[in-house]
Amino acid sequence: MPIDYIPRTRELYEPLPPYRWTDNRALPIPWAPMTKPFGACRVALGASGGVYVDGQEPFHFKDDTSLRKISSDVDFARLRVAHFGYPIGDAVEDPNCVFPLERLREMAADHTIGELAPTALTFMGGIYSQRAVREALIPPIIEQLRAERVDLFYLVPA
């Protein structure tokens, strides 16, 4: 059975008051129909697992809303991981566990997807402030996706 994370994390952080998780169930769901097959789409990878490139500033752990832009042809040996909210050992060993860029490169090479956007976007998933996510993190992501004319944004949380 899948874990129910909302009660599980409430128990984990007791006696702190329960975290107020995002709940959009009373709101309409945004929807952009697919206008072409994904085999013709330009795809960008986005990941919240704290992946960055050696030489970039590592993520910090207190509502870090910054974005790292990673070239889609980056050398995987240069990838690093900084995150407090999940066990990072597997991601350090193989970033594809949370940042499956090598798998997407294969899909571009065999034309399963149209192409990869030049830039992948990474950030820190452990942002407790929903307002900070909406107001500081998301706008530059949207700007970058529009600038690279991305059709499909594949988001991997961690």
Add this chain to the structure above:
Amino acid sequence: MSVGRDITEAVRPPRAVFVDYPMGNETGRPGCVDEQRTIVRGAFAALERMTEPGSIIDLGMTLAAQAPDGRDWHEWSYTKDFRRHFMKTREG
């Protein structure tokens, strides 16, 4: 991608694909290239079945793994004991 089904059901993204894997292995385990391919390619293949906003498609993949004490990882993940072993705090 989603590994936290209850969180995703509350957030309601337009399209989601669920695998019953631990956080930190959303797209598979290290070096398990075939497994990573199955998840990532499965996510894209599921797009065609997502005709309604809020679709969550379960790829039907459950990781069979054990916690260090032999329990199923589902019972152990994100407990206080797990946190002591595997997670940093916000203070580092």
